[in-house]
Each structure stands twice: as C-alpha cells, then as structure tokens.
Amino acid sequence: MSAEPGERGSDGVLLEVSNLRLAFGGIQALFDVSFDIRRGEIRAIIGPNGAGKTSMLNCINGFYKPQQGTITYKGRAVHQMRSHDAAKNGIARTFQNIALFRSMTALDNIMTGRLLKMRANLLWDALYLGPARREELAHRAFAERIIDFLEIQAVRKIPVGRLPYGLQKRVELGRALAAEPELLLLDEPMGGMNVEEKQDMSRFILDVNQEFGTTIALIEHDMGVVMDISDRVVVLDYGRKIADGTPDQVRTDPAVVEAYLGVDHGPAPAEEKPCISSTPS
Amino acid sequence: MFYREAGEFKTSYAADQAIFPIAQDRIALVVLVLAAYVGVPLIANGYWLDAILIPFLVYSLAALGLNILTGYAGQVSLGTGGFMAVGAFSAYKLAIGFPHLNVVLVIVIAGLIAAAVGIVFGVPSLRIKGFYLAVATLAAQFFLVWLFNRVPWFTNYSSSGVISAPLRAVFGRVYITGAEASSVDKYLFALTTVSLLALAAKNMVRCATGRAWMAIRDMDIAAEIIGIRPLATKLTAFAVSSFYVGVAGALWAFVYTGTVEPLAFDVERSFQILFMIIIGGLGSILGSFLGAAFVVLVPVLLSNAPGFLGLSIRVATVTNLQSIIFGALIVFFLVVEPNGLARLWQVGKEKLRLWPFPY
Numbered sequence: 001m002s003a004e005p006g007e008r009g010s011d012g013v014l015l016e017v018s019n020l021r022l023a024f025g026g027i028q029a030l031f032d033v034s035f036d037i038r039r040g041e042i043r044a045i046i047g048p049n050g051a052g053k054t055s056m057l058n059c060i061n062g063f064y065k066p067q068q069g070t071i072t073y074k075g076r077a078v079h080q081m082r083s084h085d086a087a088k089n090g091i092a093r094t095f096q097n098i099a100l101f102r103s104m105t106a107l108d109n110i111m112t113g114r115l116l117k118m119r120a121n122l123l124w125d126a127l128y129l130g131p132a133r134r135e136e137l138a139h140r141a142f143a144e145r146i147i148d149f150l151e152i153q154a155v156r157k158i159p160v161g162r163l164p165y166g167l168q169k170r171v172e173l174g175r176a177l178a179a180e181p182e183l184l185l186l187d188e189p190m191g192g193m194n195v196e197e198k199q200d201m202s203r204f205i206l207d208v209n210q211e212f213g214t215t216i217a218l219i220e221h222d223m224g225v226v227m228d229i230s231d232r233v234v235v236l237d238y239g240r241k242i243a244d245g246t247p248d249q250v251r252t253d254p255a256v257v258e259a260y261l262g263v264d265h266g267p268a269p270a271e272e273k274p275c276i277s278s279t280p281s
Numbered sequence: 282m283f284y285r286e287a288g289e290f291k292t293s294y295a296a297d298q299a300i301f302p303i304a305q306d307r308i309a310l311v312v313l314v315l316a317a318y319v320g321v322p323l324i325a326n327g328y329w330l331d332a333i334l335i336p337f338l339v340y341s342l343a344a345l346g347l348n349i350l351t352g353y354a355g356q357v358s359l360g361t362g363g364f365m366a367v368g369a370f371s372a373y374k375l376a377i378g379f380p381h382l383n384v385v386l387v388i389v390i391a392g393l394i395a396a397a398v399g400i401v402f403g404v405p406s407l408r409i410k411g412f413y414l415a416v417a418t419l420a421a422q423f424f425l426v427w428l429f430n431r432v433p434w435f436t437n438y439s440s441s442g443v444i445s446a447p448l449r450a451v452f453g454r455v456y457i458t459g460a461e462a463s464s465v466d467k468y469l470f471a472l473t474t475v476s477l478l479a480l481a482a483k484n485m486v487r488c489a490t491g492r493a494w495m496a497i498r499d500m501d502i503a504a505e506i507i508g509i510r511p512l513a514t515k516l517t518a519f520a521v522s523s524f525y526v527g528v529a530g531a532l533w534a535f536v537y538t539g540t541v542e543p544l545a546f547d548v549e550r551s552f553q554i555l556f557m558i559i560i561g562g563l564g565s566i567l568g569s570f571l572g573a574a575f576v577v578l579v580p581v582l583l584s585n586a587p588g589f590l591g592l593s594i595r596v597a598t599v600t601n602l603q604s605i606i607f608g609a610l611i612v613f614f615l616v617v618e619p620n621g622l623a624r625l626w627q628v629g630k631e632k633l634r635l636w637p638f639p640y
Contacts, residue, residue, distance in 0.1 A: 061506060087508030101499035103564070104492070111489075112496050116508040118489045122517060125488035126481040128300070132488055140294040179507065 013072075014039045014183060014215050015060065020069035022055055022239075029055040030066065031239040037183070042209050043217045044230035046250075048259060051236040053219045054096060057185045060217070061086040061093055073183075087116055092181035094172045096188045096219075102161035106152055106171045109160055110143045113178030146174045150204060166197040173204060177212075184208065186218040190225060198222065202229050227251065235259065300483060317472055322465045330464040331537075337577045338471040339532045344557040344569040345475075345482055346525025351555070352563035353486055354518035355498025356406050360418035361526055362550035363425030367395040368527030369534035369541055370435045373444045376458075376535075377437060384449035384457060388474070388531045395527020396520040398425070403519030407512045422548050429543040443542045446535040458535040467536045474532065478525060483566050485521065494518050495564070560614055562621025571622040575614075579607055 015037040022030040030052045037043045045053045058064040060071060062081040070077050073089060081089070092113070101109050118139060124132035147156050150170050155163055160171050169189060176184055189205065190198045202225055208214050220226050226233060227247040235243040235250055237259040243250050250256055289304060291297040301307045325334065347361050372391035375382060402421040406414055429435045436444050448459030456462040457470040485491050493514045496504035505511055534541040553576060561572020583603040587594045594602070618625050 063502075063506065083505045084508045084510055087506060093506060095503065099500050099503035101496050101503070103499055104495055108492055108495070112492045112504075112509075113507055115489055115493055115496075120489065122485065122490050122521070125490040126485050128484035128488065132484075136298060136488060137294050140298060144294070175507070 012039055013037070014074065015217075016072040017056075017060070018070055018072070020056075020059060020066045020071070022052075022059060022064060022066045028239050030059070030236075033069075033236065033239070033241045035234045035241060035244055037215060037217055038232075039215055040209070040213055041215060041231040042205070042229055043215075044226045044233045044247075045217060045219045045236065046221070046223070046226055046233060047236035047242075050238075051259075052239040053236055054187055055239075056236065057093060057187055057217070057219065060183075061091045061185060087179065090179075090182035091185065092176035092179045092183075093185035094169075094176050094187060094189060096191060098165075098168045098172055100160045100168055100172055100175070103159055105157050106160055106163065106167075106174070107140075107143060107147070107156040109171055110146055110174045110178045111139060113175035114139045114142065116179060143178060146177050149177075149207070150174050166193055166200075169193070169197075169201065170204070173201075173208075177208065177214075180212075181214060184214050184216045186216060186220075188219050188221065190220060190222055198225060205229060298487075300480075300487070314476075318469070322469065325468075327464045330468045333577065333581060335464075335468055335471050335537050337573055338468075338475045339529050339537050340554070340557065340573040340577055341570045342475050342478060342532065343526050343529035343554050344561065344573045345479060345566065346522045346527075346529060347554050348558045348561075348563065348565070348569045349482060349486070349494070349525065350518050350522035352558055352565065352568070353491060353498065354494035354515060354522075356403070356515060356518060357411060357415040358418040358522070359415050359548065359551045359555065360402060360421035360425070361554045362546040362548060363422040364395050364399055364523045364526040365530030365533060365550065366425050366429050366543055366546035367398045367523075368392060368530030369546065370429050370444070370543075371395065371527070372531035372535060373446070374435065374437075376447050376449060380447075383451070384535070385451060387449070388528055388535070391531040392524040392528040395530065396524040399519040399523025399526075400516050403516050403523075406515045406519065419548070419551075422551055426543050426547055429546075441542070443540055444534065445540045449535070458539065460539070462536075471532055471536050474528065478528065479566060479570075482521075482525070486566065490517065498564075556611065558621075560611060560621055562623030565621065565623035567626065568621050568623030571626075575622065579610060583607065 013036045016034075017036070018034045020030050020033045021028070033052070033056065045056060047053050055064060059066050062078075062083045062085060065080070070079055071081070072078070073081075073091070078085075078089070101112060104112070118135050120130075120132035120135050124130055128136075147153055150173065152167060152170055152174065155167060155171075160168055163171065173186070173189065176186075186205070190201050193201065205216060205218070206229055209216050218230070230247060232245060233243075233247055233250045234241060235253070235256050237255075242255040242259055243253040245253075289302075291302070296302070301310060321330075321334065343361060343365060346364075347358060350356050350358050368388075368391045371394040372387050375387045375390055376384065379387075398421075402418060405417045409417055430442060433439075433442075436442050446458040448456055448461060450456045451466075451470060455466050457467050486494070493504070493509050494517075496507065496509055497511060497514050497518075501511060504514075530546065533545070538545070557572035557576050558569060559572070560575050561570070562568025580603055583606055584599060587599055614622070618628075
C-alpha cells in the first residue's frame, strides 16, 4: 500500500478532532490533540503504551467526555454525543480486550450488532409474527453475509466464550460490521495474534475498507502491519500528538523514533547507536 | 429414531430460526401438550391438581418472570414476592370493584399494574448492579408487603387482612376462582395461561428484545456502544418480568389458594423463586419449569418416601429429614452442574448429536 494522502480519501474529511483535552483527575490523558480522518481512508493511531490511543477512540465514540476541544463528525460538532448516538450516526468499534457477549452465539452477537436497524417492538417479538418475523429473517440473511465474509460459518452457533481468541476477534469485527458503519474504530484488532492470524485480519480490514468503502481508524502496535495497510498515521505520546503523515513520513520522524526508542542523552555507549537509527518496523 | 439433529438439514433461515428446529422436539412437544390437556384431567385426582400441578404451574410462571429479569437481563431481584403481591391484590381489587369484568381481563390488568410497579422499582438498576441491586429490590419486597398489610383498602377492610377470591367464570359456567370452581377447570386455566406466556417469553428471548437483554447482561458497556439504551432495555426487562410475576401472583390468589394474606408473599417466597431459577438454570425458559418442578415436587416426594418404603418414622422426624435432604440435594445439584438442570439437558443434547461416535 503506497497510497499518498488524499489519493483515496479525496472526498473530504469525515471526522475532525481539534484541540482535544481529556484529563482524569490530575492525569492528562490527551493534551491538545488535533487530527482528521478522511472519508474512505485507513487511519492508524500509534504510540507507546499509555499514550492515550484508546482514550482517543473512547472520546470519538462518546464514551468519554473531553474537557476541551471539539470533535466534528460529518461537518457537525458532536461534543456531547453519547455512545448510542455515536452508534446511530454510524460509528462502530471493537475493543482491545474483546468485549463480546460471551454466552451468546457468534450469530447472535452479529445479530445484536444490527439491533439499531430493527424496528419491531416487544409485542410483535412476543408473538413472533408479522414485522418481528420478517425482520428477524431479513437481518439473519444480512448477518449470514457477514459470516460468509469473515469465514466463520462453522462456528456461528457456538457461544463465543468457547471460541479461540483469534475467532473471537473476528466475531467482534463482524458485530461491528453488522451495524453497517461509516466509521469503524478498531482497537488493536491484531493484539495477541500470530502471524497468520494477523495476515487474515489485515486482509479483512483491507477488504472492508475497499469493498464497503468503510472509513477505518485503527490502533495497532505491530508496526509492520501499520505501515503496510494504513494510508496515514498519527502518533501520540504521553497524550500529545508528536507526528502525523504517511507511514513513510512517520517512520523517519525523529520525534517518533525518540518516543519509541528513547533519546540519545549525549555521549552514550557505542552499541546503542545502530538501534536509534533503525526504523521501528 | 435417535434424539439428535444429525440428518436434519435446513434449507431456509425460517426453518433454522424456528422455535423448535429439531423434529423430535416438535413431536415431544405435541405429546406433552396432549398429555397435559387430555391425559392429566382424565387421570389426576383433586389432590394432584390442587396441591401439586396448579402450584407447579404458578411457581413456574413466577420463576419464568424472574428468569427474564435475572437470567436473561442479568438484573438480580429479590422483590419477586412483592410483585406477586401486587398482582394478587390488584386482581382482587379489580374483581371486587368491577364485578362484570371478565376474569381474564382482570388478571391481565393486574399483570400490567405489577409491570408498572416493576418499572418504578427498576429505575435504580441504571446506577446499581449485582448485590447492590438485589438489596434495592429487597426494599421493594418489604415495602410492598408492608403496604398491603397496613393499608386496609387493599383488603377491602377485612378484619383479618385476608382476601378471598370471588366466584368468577372465564365464560359460561366455567368457574376458575371461588369455592365452586372445579379443580380441572382451574388446572386447565392455569395451564393455558402459563403455556401462552411461556411461548411469548420464548419468542421474546430469541428476538431482538431478548438479544438486547442478554447483551446488557453479558457486557453492558459494549451493548451501549452498539446503540442499546441501557435504561430502556433494563426497564423493559423489569416490566415484562413483573408482568409475569404479577400474573403469577394473581393466579396464586385466585386459582391456587383462593384466599391469601400479604405474608404469603414475604421475602421467603422471593428466595424460593430465586432458588428455582438457580437450580433450573439462569437464562433458560425450560430451566424455569425444571426448577419449579424440583422445588415443588421433591418435598412431596420426600414426605411420601417413607410410606413407599414401608418405614414408620415420626412425622416431625420426616419434616426435619425433608429439609435436610432437600438442602443437600440443592448443594449436590449446584456442585454437579452450576448452570442448572437446563444445562444438564443441553449437555445431554450435545452428546447425543455425535453419539455413538466420539467426535
């Protein structure tokens, strides 16, 4: 993927974050962070542990309320957006530590992702007639498309708590996709996976981006993956944005190298030198 | 003829989403319904109907109600007895106040009143969870029983504080409450009510409504981020659950005992119904019935067992032994299968899927 910024996301900004500040008590989680996400791009958010990446996603989908700054989504300022409003506006996400409904089957988890699209009320549900039945079947058909897409046909009726980790991650992606989101926030979609699972997941993310045109913001620690699949990268460190640009720009940015590998404090042992100049991939 | 899914292929989502997707289940259900509607009235005597089957049905309904709230939506409640009392006393006041109102409507409205009360006492559930919520619902339990004990209007100023169900018919001369009502009519009425409500519950829990409840139970934060409104979902669960429990309370007063005092619905009743769903299986419609059967039938079995075995033990000893064995059985079952009797059934089903092959 060597797309230049703007090449694929040329049709404008989907989400803009400006001067965001978030503090928990005395701890500054985010400090004056500004960046944008363009329509149709894959935007990576990277940074060392505790840099504020997950807090950033939590602000975007209304789970945290930033103390200062604005988030503009589709041209409208959505400072006080609540989580379910975010969902209604087409923002879906996955979590770093899988947040599936463990005792429900993979199919039911994905169907739950479509709840916002369902209209039948309690009484029709109780009778399982008319709109309730029609809706259940129509949404089942859609859920099956996602199951096909993610290649999890064999496990659809198994409670997700019993599935292996990699499959759980996939089901969680499926649940987010079920909402047909415009903006998909992925919090470490490849955390704890082996190389093959990472390759599969990268392929799914790219397919989602290209086939459905979904804009994706992802947090990831595997630099190889980030550099390969993302269009633009924003780097956070201690709650501050330290770099923003294409993977190549970010890779060579001295501030990024410093954040990841430490500063060269004057005269240092000679064997440390090569480390600092190497790229973090 | 084995009981298993192997060889049954579904060609449409409608067939796969059917309420009983397995053919043998459908056959078993038809047999069960026939037995309950035709067989039981033919062979059961008054003792079996009045003292075992009707209470079993009423308890099942209450357990079903609590299971919707605790098993499916994950909101622990110790207020079941209180909501049963609301159903019982509302039904009584309605039946006395509007003598021409059909008893079916009386019971439905009583259920709706219980649902409204349930919503009010469910509001704290937005903020508090688990044991703390259980304590909050315990407040509902004590307050409601106290209310019906202390405010004589609810018992129509009866000096003893006991209400007696008036004579009411579903239609024609089919009386289901009051002294003249026949046991078979009462049984059939309870059976129909419980069957219809169980069917409705099963439908709710396999549709969007039930998935929202289970999502809140399993991971409330993720549910909220998907777009589920926690308060609305929890209050729906409280409303539906209290409706079921209220109808169970109305049936208790009208169909089962005929006369009832507020203390019949004290905290012990709440615990009893909570035990039923824990033994039967949380989050299972079948489990509500199995748990109710266990709690109602095992004591009967235990008190009759010495007679069957030809032993002569003093009555007081039998009563003590009964409590001891019953308690031991509960512990035993929970150790063997913490997820309840319904889970045992589920495991058996999964084994039969592959039997006789190991995998």
